[in-house]
Amino acid sequence: MANGVPQIQYYEHELDIRRVIEQSDLQSLDRALNICDLSSLERKLRLWHKLLPRIKPHYAVKCNDDPVVVKFMADLGTGFDCASKNELKMVLGFGVSPERIIFAHPCRPVSHLKFAKEQKVVNGTVDNEYEVYKLLKHYPSSNLILRFKSEAKKALCPLGDKYGCDAEADAPALMLLAKALDLKVTGTSFHVGSGCSEHEAYDRALEKAENIFKVGELIGHDMDLLDIGGGFPGNDDAMFEKIAENVNTAVELRFPDERIRIISEPGRFFMAAACTLVCKIHAKREIRNKAGRIDTLMYYINDGIYGFLASTFYFPVVVTPETYLDEDEPLPKFKSVIWGPSCDGQDRISEELFLPNLNRGDLIGFRNVGAYTKPLAKPFNGFDVPETRFFRAKSL
Structure with missing residues (x-):
């Protein structure tokens, strides 16, 4: 780290976790190590452009707000989904x-709205009449993106109980209200839920979005932005390919007009597979x-549910550890439980595992821990959150 800025280390061909461990002397450290492969983000962006060429990704900052990650995504040219004034400040x-x-939070504090207005961030979501009146008072020149509810049947984190209006009962009324108040509704948005594993969910949502576009245009709004939210899997490219196929088919059917700009809010898609957490066993x-x-x-x-294993x-989700033992032949395995370092009895990472007989000082790793980990990590009980080191391939 130079001048407080983490340095990026470069590697050839493929990132070797074992080699990073050997060079880091983790046995002598109490702090867990988060290994972030920035080139994974580049590979994911190429996959996105290949499978969803019409849809512009707006990285969801809340997924992982490490400044190195956010700057890297900015340099790659993605858009951004921000949910607060501080996220806006970082990205800007x-x-x-x-x-x-896109200021993709339907219920924003007034001070955050005022900051968005000062910075000319005009696109923002809304899902109820109280927020419409709030915008009338504090940011009437903004573009209202009407968020409606359309959830997947299978998702790690459903969102419909908290955000999104009813597409049939509420959306037309809100667009009429905005028209009466001389506010601009310029599009609609949805979020099927974080970690979606049902590829048909987007088809149902896009059908609702098409109807909302039609009603909005009849009312007199100039509808030109569709936000299909997030929910895309981060460590299952086969599932992502199925979702992309469904999305493309539905978009071609329901939104053939190329003048309509289509964006999304992927976070987990980019970050999940980018990080591997290496922890040390300090007691047995x-x-x-x-x-x-x-x-x-x-x-x-030395890390747990208050750190990078908060997910x-x-x-x-079930995290499966991997060991870094030098095995000449397979070792017998025992039923095992892994606990985090805090005094909290709920700080249990996994149970009913079968692992070799490990010793104090041995290291275990957890892959796919880049999403919704660092932003949630706290030094609870006085235990340090993991250190993050960044790596990037010299050429892809």
Whole structure:
């Protein structure tokens, strides 16, 4: 790190996690290490352009707001989905133009709206009449993007209970209200839920979006922006390909007019697979049965649900650790439980695992931990959050 700015280390061909571990001397450190491969973001962006060529990705800053990541995405030319004044400040601070930003939070504090107005960030979401009146008072020149509810049947984090109006009952009324108040509705948006695993969900949502566009145009609004939200999987490219196929088919059918700008809010898609967390076992406990044989091994590691493994607590995900032992032949495995470092009894990472008999000082890794980890991490109980080191391929 130079002048407080993390340095990017370069590698040839493929990032070797074992080599990074060997060079980092993690056994002598108490702090876990987060290894972030920035080239993974480049590969994901190329995949996006290949499979969804008409849709402009706007990186969801809330997914991982590390300044190095945000600047990297800005340099790649993506748009941005911001949800607060501080996220706007960060993105704008990296030279991103306001036109590349959507203020995608339907219920924004007044001070945040005023900042958006000062910075000329005109596109923002809204989903109820109270927010329409708030915009009338504090940012009447903004472009209202009407957010409606359309959830996937399978998603890690459903959002419909909190945000989104009813597409049939509420959307026409809100557009009529905006017209009566001389406000501009310029598009519509939805979010099927974070971590969507149902590729038909986007087809249902796009059918609702088409109807909202038609009603808006009948009312007299100039509708030219469609935001299909996020929810795209980050570590399952086969599922993403199925989703992209459904989206493309539905877009071609329902929004053939190329003048309509279509954007999205992917976060997990870019970040999930970009990071690997390496933790050290600092304590161990054996649970034995009445015969004295090992029944369960418990391992206590230096990161947990208050750190970069928060996703195991907040989302219904299962993380599978990998070991870095030098094995000449397969080792016997035992039922194992992994605990985080805090005193919280809920700070349990995984259970019902079968792992080799590990020792204090051994390292274990967790892949696909780039999404919704760093922003949630806190030094609870006085334990440091993991250090992040950044890597990038010399050439792709």
